[in-house]
Amino acid sequence: MPIKHLVEIGRVAYIGYGRNAGKPVAIVDVIDANRALVDGPCSKVKRQPIRFKRLRLTKHKLSFDHSAPSRIVAKEWEKNEITKKWKEGFQFKQLLADRRRKDLSDFGRFKVYKLKQKVNKIVNAKVAELKSKEARSKKAAKKGGKGKKNPKEKK
Numbered sequence: 001m002p003i004k005h006l007v008e009i010g011r012v013a014y015i016g017y018g019r020n021a022g023k024p025v026a027i028v029d030v031i032d033a034n035r036a037l038v039d040g041p042c043s044k045v046k047r048q049p050i051r052f053k054r055l056r057l058t059k060h061k062l063s064f065d066h067s068a069p070s071r072i073v074a075k076e077w078e079k080n081e082i083t084k085k086w087k088e089g090f091q092f093k094q095l096l097a098d099r100r101r102k103d104l105s106d107f108g109r110f111k112v113y114k115l116k117q118k119v120n121k122i123v124n125a126k127v128a129e130l131k132s133k134e135a136r137s138k139k140a141a142k143k144g145g146k147g148k149k150n151p152k153e154k155k
């Protein structure tokens with residue numbers, strides 16, 4: 001599978017874990033093979049070096065020179081409406097769902113478990129119904145095909 005998103009100056013990523021987990025940042029400069037200098041002016045992440053292992057790349061990209069100051073990064077961020085795009089994206093929604101699941105109590109997990117059972121029961125019943133209809137129609141087609149005589153055929 002080809003790589004879709006490359007580590008490059010201006011690439012928007014979000015921090016995968018740590019103190020600022022889930023916050024979007026822009027890659028301002030590549031320090032070495034393991035770290036990048038990132039800045040999140042609108043997500044309140046200060047300019048700092050972060051390991052690539054902690055970053056999750058997105059499809060969004062800003063255009064500015066390497067080592068651009070925070071004010072230029074913020075200007076590009078606002079111009080491209082990255083915060084809005086980030087909140088509409090799949091990755092943000094997945095992070096919210098994970099956070100909600102993590103914050104569930106024991107009773108909350110039990111309720112989810114029971115709801116999944118109900119849904120699966122409904123789905124399985126519908127699948128069984130469709131399979132039985134298909135089996136009946138095949139059986140009827142077999143029976144009907146052999147037992148009928150051609151009316152044009154002479155005795």
